[in-house]
Amino acid sequence: MATAQTPYYELYRRSSIGMALTDALDDLISEGRIAPQLAMKILSNFDRHVTEVLAEKVKANLTFKGSLDTYRFCDEVWTFLIKNVTFKFQQQGGGPPAVTTDKIKIVSCNSKRPGEA
Amino acid sequence: MELGAGLLYSALVAYYEGTTPRFLPPLAFPILGLLLFLLHPALEGGTSLTLTSAVAPRVAPIADTPIVQVWQQKLSDLKIAHFPWDPPATEDAQGNAAAAQARAAQQPQPQHLQHQQQMSHQHMQQGQPQIKSEPGVSHYPQLPQNGGVKVKTEPGLESQNMYGLSQQPNLAGNPTHDPQLAAMRAQQNIAQKFGTLQGRPAPGLVLPGMNPGPPPQHQRPTNGPHHNGIPQHDGADYFDDAMIPVEGYGLLTREQADNILLRRIGMAERQGAKAAEELSLALLSLKGGKKGKGSARVRQLDAYEEAHNPNSSYPYPSGPYLGEALSSAPQVSQLDGDDESEIDEDAINSDLDDPEEDEIDNDDDDEVPQIMLCMYDKVQRTKNKWKCVLKDGVLTINGREYVFHKANGEYEW
Numbered sequence: 148m149a150t151a152q153t154p155y156y157e158l159y160r161r162s163s164i165g166m167a168l169t170d171a172l173d174d175l176i177s178e179g180r181i182a183p184q185l186a187m188k189i190l191s192n193f194d195r196h197v198t199e200v201l202a203e204k205v206k207a208n209l210t211f212k213g214s215l216d217t218y219r220f221c222d223e224v225w226t227f228l229i230k231n232v233t234f235k236f237q238q239q240g241g242g243p244p245a246v247t248t249d250k251i252k253i254v255s256c257n258s259k260r261p262g263e264a
Numbered sequence: 265m266e267l268g269a270g271l272l273y274s275a276l277v278a279y280y281e282g283t284t285p286r287f288l289p290p291l292a293f294p295i296l297g298l299l300l301f302l303l304h305p306a307l308e309g310g311t312s313l314t315l316t317s318a319v320a321p322r323v324a325p326i327a328d329t330p331i332v333q334v335w336q337q338k339l340s341d342l343k344i345a346h347f348p349w350d351p352p353a354t355e356d357a358q359g360n361a362a363a364a365q366a367r368a369a370q371q372p373q374p375q376h377l378q379h380q381q382q383m384s385h386q387h388m389q390q391g392q393p394q395i396k397s398e399p400g401v402s403h404y405p406q407l408p409q410n411g412g413v414k415v416k417t418e419p420g421l422e423s424q425n426m427y428g429l430s431q432q433p434n435l436a437g438n439p440t441h442d443p444q445l446a447a448m449r450a451q452q453n454i455a456q457k458f459g460t461l462q463g464r465p466a467p468g469l470v471l472p473g474m475n476p477g478p479p480p481q482h483q484r485p486t487n488g489p490h491h492n493g494i495p496q497h498d499g500a501d502y503f504d505d506a507m508i509p510v511e512g513y514g515l516l517t518r519e520q521a522d523n524i525l526l527r528r529i530g531m532a533e534r535q536g537a538k539a540a541e542e543l544s545l546a547l548l549s550l551k552g553g554k555k556g557k558g559s560a561r562v563r564q565l566d567a568y569e570e571a572h573n574p575n576s577s578y579p580y581p582s583g584p585y586l587g588e589a590l591s592s593a594p595q596v597s598q599l600d601g602d603d604e605s606e607i608d609e610d611a612i613n614s615d616l617d618d619p620e621e622d623e624i625d626n627d628d629d630d631e632v633p634q635i636m637l638c639m640y641d642k643v644q645r646t647k648n649k650w651k652c653v654l655k656d657g658v659l660t661i662n663g664r665e666y667v668f669h670k671a672n673g674e675y676e677w
């Protein structure tokens with residue numbers, strides 16, 4: 148179980164589901180229907196459960212190849228901008244077909260929290 | 265709790281997999297489960313994870329909670345997948361808009377607005393000693409009406425002081441400092457000079473800055489029609505091209521109405537300044553001082569007027585007395601604006617300023633950016649070959665969302 152000492156990354160708030168939640172909370176706050184503190188708690192709940200679900204429930208693997216355009220490593224966060232990427236999905240029973248895009252940004256936090264292990 | 269939530273989650277996944285909606289990428293199932301998984305314990309309030317339910321006193325069925333409704337709608341708007349709560353494909357957009365409008369209609373009018381309106385009503389009818397300058401009722405620092413009662417301006421409405429500076433010093437430090445006398449004089453003066461001109465009905469609260477125009481726009485109720493059915497909270501709540509009734513002009517667009525209002529405010533302020541000036545001069549002469557002539561003074565252009573005069577050099581000072589000085593003086597170049605021809609001499613102009621570099625920070629403002637959010641286990645580089653092992657990620661690409669447990673990437677720089 149989570150404690151206050153091990154906060155979770157807020158990284159996934161930028162995903163579409165997180166953005167949708169943030170927008171929804173914003174709306175409710177500006178309508179005065181919830182308190183900002185409640186929104187913060189919901190978001191930290193979100194951080195925690197996204198992390199847990201991704202770690203425990205998701206089994207899919209994928210590989211990708213492309214040409215690296217920009218890389219950056221700052222505050223333990225890798226940021227890559229990759230061009231002409233192809234993603235291949237490996238699932239039991241065959242996953243969806245490969246997906247190609249001309250540009251993708253990857254934001255990646257350290258899987259080992261500082262101080263951990 | 266974890267067990268219960270996990271069971272719920274599994275049930276959800278099983279359910280969704282059994283009834284695969286057409287547009288849902290297979291990997292998106294956990295996302296859907298996640299949504300309900302996250303909110304179930306908190307909002308149904310039954311189990312031990314009650315961070316949120318402890319704060320929210322009312323326990324509502326999950327589908328009725330505002331957060332879930334709004335969240336679902338936001339997710340649908342992203343069009344990243346077809347969700348179980350969406351109506352069948354073609355009616356998607358309409359359904360959402362209708363639902364949002366219905367919700368918007370139910371929302372009560374914000375309290376402070378009602379309050380403001382009440383206040384302004386009272387103010388207009390009674391003219392009580394405690395005068396507060398309501399938005400639009402007066403944009404002019406009011407003169408005390410009732411025996412030196414302190415007049416407060418609402419915070420945020422004091423911007424007129426910026427250009428009202430020329431008026432204030434006139435009042436301070438001369439006989440008009442006596443509020444009663446000043447108010448009386450001002451009333452007389454204005455009634456004489458402008459009361460008939462503008463056909464204003466009459467006595468009561470007559471102030472120089474009294475704007476004869478229509479009620480100000482920002483008092484319009486905010487629960488009118490909305491864009492896309494989503495309530496807007498950050499600005500004026502009506503279409504830019506909406507027609508606004510303006511007294512004496514019929515229906516106008518917002519821009520035209522703004523111009524008219526600004527002109528009226530400017531006019532009122534000029535009248536106020538003139539009245540104050542004449543009043544001070546008149547008082548001076550009454551006291552046996554020297555005779556002053558109002559016409560001897562050069563009136564400075566009002567800021568509003570300047571801003572609206574296309575020929576003016578606003579925001580630079582202008583006027584007959586400055587014009588000559590300016591024409592002989594070297595032109596001052598603009599340092600803070602959009603002067604394209606200007607070359608910034610302080611720019612470093614290094615390769616690091618390459619605009620392409622900004623791509624990494626700007627997602628082209630797409631509705632749905634192409635982004636992968638994940639954690640890294642290992643990032644390796646040999647010469648220009650990079651290999652990385654990523655895990656627990658969410659990948660948004662080409663309008664679809666995928667989740668993965670592990671990803672191997674190889675790329676060359």
